[in-house]
Amino acid sequence: MLSMRTGPFLVVFAAAVFATVTGCVSMMASKPIIPVKEYEKLIVGRLDADYVGDQACLAKCHAHDQYKKYFEASTMGAQLSAESGLPLVNCESCHGPGSLAIKGIKDVDGVQTCDYETFIDLDGLPKQAQALICMKCHSSNATFNLHNWNSGVHNMSGVSCFDCHKVHKGADLKVHPKDVAQLCYSCHQYIKAEFALPTHHPVPEQRVNCLDCHDPHGTANEKQLREATVKEVCTACHAEKEGPFAYEHADVTEDCRNCHVSHGSVNDGLLTSKMPYLCYQCHESHRVTGSTDRATRCTDCHTEIHGTDSPSNSATRPGVFLK
Ligand code: HEC
Ligand code: HEC
Ligand code: HEC
Ligand code: HEC
Ligand code: HEC
Ligand code: HEC
Ligand code: HEC
Ligand code: HEC
Ligand code: HEC
Structure with a gap:
């Protein structure tokens, strides 16, 4: 169930944001954004409140001094001045217009407390709406690696920006x-x-x-x-395995996962199964000329298993990945 506060937010938001993201982007690139106030208010679903600015917000409530310090030291906080040429970012950019909160300031047991319930309930928003709070500035053009966000698995599975980026834990918003x-x-x-x-x-x-x-x-x-x-x-780092080679391991090496796992393995060399069983999945073992034993330590001889440009040193069979 959507709360009374998030319900109207979503409806207006969905309609408004879609149409606005592109405009936001082009402005971000060229000239400062002085938020088009009414328009922003529409986006956050608070037509009844006004933006009052950081000074008005923070002058009375020293409880948030630490947040302010972190924020001002952050790259987003550095955009507090319109001269920076970037969109103006302040407390209200994410929390919504604060006039009602200021108006509702009261003394609770000697502590000045604003009527914070009139802000957007950021934690209570549906996850995808949380992301849209950030995306109104971090559109795909402004932050290139977000251009697949909307269709990405994390967004689709209800993971939001807030889950990974802690806005008020320190000055660094990035994840180290x-x-x-x-x-x-x-x-x-x-x-x-x-x-x-x-x-x-x-x-x-x-x-x-x-x-x-x-x-x-x-x-x-x-x-x-x-x-x-x-x-x-894989070949972004292991370029020597990329090929093409004169002697390829058929198309088996087209997917490294035919033999390797990506993260970790109980077997040597990140292999999917132990040798020689790995090879037995597709081959039989054989006897080597001059020996009666079945050869099992396959890569002792077939060292060039990923493909090679040199014919093997076997007189009879080139391309069997020998040294
Ligand atoms: C970039 C967006 C953004 C900006 C800018 C921002 N906040 Fe927040 N704030 C959040 C989010 C998101 C949360 C919810 C907590 C969380 O999940 O990190 C939050 C939570 C809070 C809370 C509640 C903390 C709690 O412990 O529940 C306070 C108070 C607050 N912010 C104050 C401020 C003040 C003061 C400023 C300006 C100096 C500010 N915020 C600027 C995004 C922002
Ligand atoms: C009002 C516009 C605005 C909003 C809303 C906004 N940001 Fe930003 N953000 C910026 C600007 C401007 C920068 C600095 C320029 C840049 O890195 O693109 C920035 C930078 C960042 C960075 C990079 C910090 C660094 O050190 O490089 C992160 C991470 C970030 N924001 C996360 C968020 C998250 C998470 C939210 C939502 C809770 C959010 N932003 C909401 C404007 C905004
Ligand atoms: C807040 C929880 C959360 C965090 C933090 C998180 N993920 Fe996820 N991730 C999910 C959920 C939920 C899914 C979708 C369900 C699933 O496949 O597990 C997912 C899916 C994925 C997938 C795709 C899996 C698939 O089957 O398509 C990858 C890859 C992934 N996450 C990588 C990461 C990486 C890398 C990080 C750290 C930078 C990370 N995740 C942090 C919750 C999270
Ligand atoms: C699953 C965790 C996760 C989620 C969800 C996530 N991020 Fe990030 N983000 C990271 C990590 C890790 C980095 C650090 C890597 C880097 O700097 O590129 C990062 C980096 C960034 C940067 C800096 C990129 C740069 O190029 O400097 C920005 C801006 C940012 N995220 C914004 C967002 C916004 C906005 C959202 C939500 C729409 C979001 N992130 C969701 C994990 C996440
Ligand atoms: C970011 C670079 C990078 C990428 C991408 C990468 N690797 Fe690696 N790989 C490494 C490094 C570093 C090592 C460790 C080498 C060492 O310890 O000398 C390694 C080791 C290995 C090993 C040997 C492991 C062992 O314990 O003997 C295998 C096999 C391997 N990678 C396969 C892969 C496969 C398959 C992929 C694609 C899924 C891949 N790598 C992607 C960097 C990378
Ligand atoms: C047919 C199975 C097979 C395929 C497919 C395969 N590998 Fe391997 N790979 C092996 C075996 C076996 C070893 C261990 C060799 C040894 O111990 O002598 C190995 C070792 C490695 C190593 C560590 C030793 C070295 O030679 O540097 C890396 C890195 C590696 N493979 C990367 C890759 C990449 C990248 C791919 C995909 C392009 C890939 N492998 C595909 C079987 C395979
Ligand atoms: C060397 C490259 C590489 C690194 C480093 C790497 N991954 Fe992966 N990851 C992959 C590949 C490739 C796949 C998908 C193919 C597979 O192995 O089935 C994958 C799959 C996943 C999946 C989906 C698993 C599933 O069961 O479908 C998750 C989640 C994931 N990775 C998370 C992470 C996290 C978290 C880290 C860091 C702790 C990480 N990966 C580091 C290459 C990597
Ligand atoms: C996923 C199946 C698969 C796995 C696993 C595999 N191979 Fe292969 N291998 C092939 C295919 C397919 C060919 C090409 C078809 C053929 O000639 O039999 C080939 C060709 C070869 C050849 C050359 C054969 C020839 O007639 O030219 C050698 C040698 C070889 N593999 C050795 C190995 C070894 C050693 C291993 C284990 C490290 C291994 N293969 C793992 C599928 C596999
Ligand atoms: C002692 C070295 C040696 C070992 C160990 C070895 N091979 Fe070979 N293999 C060769 C040589 C040499 C040839 C070329 C044909 C010949 O001269 O008998 C060959 C040929 C092959 C061929 C292609 C010819 C054919 O019979 O189809 C395949 C496939 C092959 N080996 C797979 C394997 C597998 C799988 C293993 C491990 C179970 C393995 N080899 C272990 C030396 C070895």
Whole structure:
């Protein structure tokens, strides 16, 4: 159920925002946005209140001094002046117009308290509406990596900007690279277990980051991957495996997942199964000339398993991935 406050908000919002995002963008690029007041009020569904500015908001309530300090030190806070050429960002940009809150200031047990219930109930908004609060400025043109947000898995699954970006926890609104994995694990616990397996991409060691392969703001690709295919994701770093080679492992290497997992594995080399069973999925073992034993340590001889440009040193069979 939508509350009385979020209900009207959504209706007006859906209609208004859609038509406005494009306008917002072009202004962001060229000249400062002095919010078109009535229009903004329409967007946040508060035609009955007015914008009063940070000074009026903060002068009386020192409870928020710390928020103000963080905010002013942030890149968004740096846009407090219209001369910056960027959209004006202040407390009311996200919380909505504050005149009613100021009017309702009262003394509660010696503490000056504004009528905060007249602000937008940010936490209570449906998740996708929360994101739209941010998207009115961070449109896809202004923040390029958000251009797949709307159709992205996170948005569609009810994850909002607020879940990852803590606006009032400090001056840095971005997520620091070293904190990314923990943030993701907070919802994706089994992924944490995968990176704890004996072989894993060195994410816990901080040498590889979730963001190298995924964009949590959504992409046009499966699993929010940064590249169109898994192979392209992998060869962005392991370029030597890309090919094309004179001797290819058929089209098996077109998807590295035929043999590897992406995160972590109980087997050596991030393999999907132990050797030689990995190879047995598609081949039989064989005897090597001069021996009666079945050869099982496949890559001891077939070292160039990813493909190679040199014919093998086998006189009879070129292209069997020998050194
Ligand atoms: C970029 C958007 C944005 C701006 C700008 C912003 N806030 Fe917030 N504020 C939020 C969000 C989102 C929340 C909800 C808490 C959360 O999930 O992080 C919030 C929560 C709050 C709360 C309630 C905190 C709590 O513990 O429940 C207060 C008070 C507040 N903000 C004050 C301010 C003041 C004062 C300013 C200006 C200095 C400001 N905000 C500017 C987005 C913003
Ligand atoms: C009124 C416009 C406006 C709103 C609303 C807004 N932002 Fe911003 N934001 C900006 C501007 C301007 C910048 C600085 C320029 C830039 O990085 O694009 C910025 C920067 C950021 C950054 C980058 C900080 C950095 O250090 O590079 C993050 C992250 C961010 N905003 C998140 C949010 C989130 C989350 C919300 C919603 C709770 C939000 N913003 C709402 C205008 C806005
Ligand atoms: C699942 C977590 C997650 C969600 C949800 C999320 N972000 Fe981010 N965002 C991140 C991480 C991690 C980074 C740091 C990586 C980076 O700087 O590109 C980031 C970076 C950013 C930046 C800085 C990008 C740059 O190029 O400097 C902005 C702006 C931003 N996010 C805005 C948003 C907005 C607006 C939303 C909601 C529409 C949102 N984010 C939703 C995790 C998230
Ligand atoms: C607030 C919870 C939350 C956080 C934080 C979060 N996610 Fe998610 N994520 C979800 C939900 C919910 C889904 C959709 C359901 C699912 O597939 O698990 C999802 C889906 C995904 C998917 C797509 C899975 C699929 O089947 O298509 C990827 C990839 C992903 N998240 C990566 C990340 C990364 C990387 C981070 C950290 C930057 C992150 N997530 C942070 C909740 C979260
Ligand atoms: C080296 C690249 C790479 C890194 C680093 C990486 N991933 Fe992935 N991730 C992938 C690929 C590729 C897939 C999809 C294919 C697969 O393995 O099935 C995937 C799938 C996922 C999925 C969907 C899983 C499912 O069961 O469908 C989630 C969620 C996810 N990753 C989260 C994360 C998180 C969180 C991190 C960081 C802790 C991370 N990934 C680091 C490449 C990576
Ligand atoms: C961001 C760069 C990056 C991407 C993208 C990447 N890798 Fe890696 N990979 C690494 C690094 C770094 C190592 C560790 C190398 C080391 O320890 O010397 C590694 C190691 C490996 C190993 C050897 C693991 C071991 O323990 O022996 C395999 C196999 C591998 N990657 C396969 C893949 C596959 C498959 C993909 C695509 C899903 C992929 N990589 C994507 C950087 C990357
Ligand atoms: C037919 C199975 C197979 C496929 C497909 C495959 N690999 Fe491998 N890969 C292996 C085996 C087996 C090893 C271990 C080799 C060893 O231990 O001698 C390995 C090792 C690796 C290593 C670590 C050792 C090294 O040679 O650098 C990386 C990195 C790697 N593979 C990346 C990839 C990438 C990227 C792809 C997709 C383009 C891919 N692999 C596709 C079987 C495969
Ligand atoms: C997903 C199935 C698959 C897996 C797993 C696989 N291969 Fe292959 N392999 C093929 C296909 C398909 C061909 C090309 C068709 C053929 O000639 O049999 C091929 C060709 C080869 C060839 C060349 C054969 C020839 O006649 O030229 C060798 C050698 C080979 N694989 C060795 C291995 C080894 C060693 C492993 C384990 C590390 C392995 N393969 C894993 C599917 C696979
Ligand atoms: C001691 C080295 C050695 C080992 C170990 C080895 N091979 Fe071979 N393999 C060769 C040589 C050499 C050839 C070329 C044909 C020949 O000369 O007998 C070959 C040929 C092949 C061929 C293509 C010819 C055919 O029979 O279709 C495949 C497929 C193959 N090996 C798969 C495997 C698999 C799977 C394993 C592990 C179970 C493996 N090999 C272990 C040396 C080895």
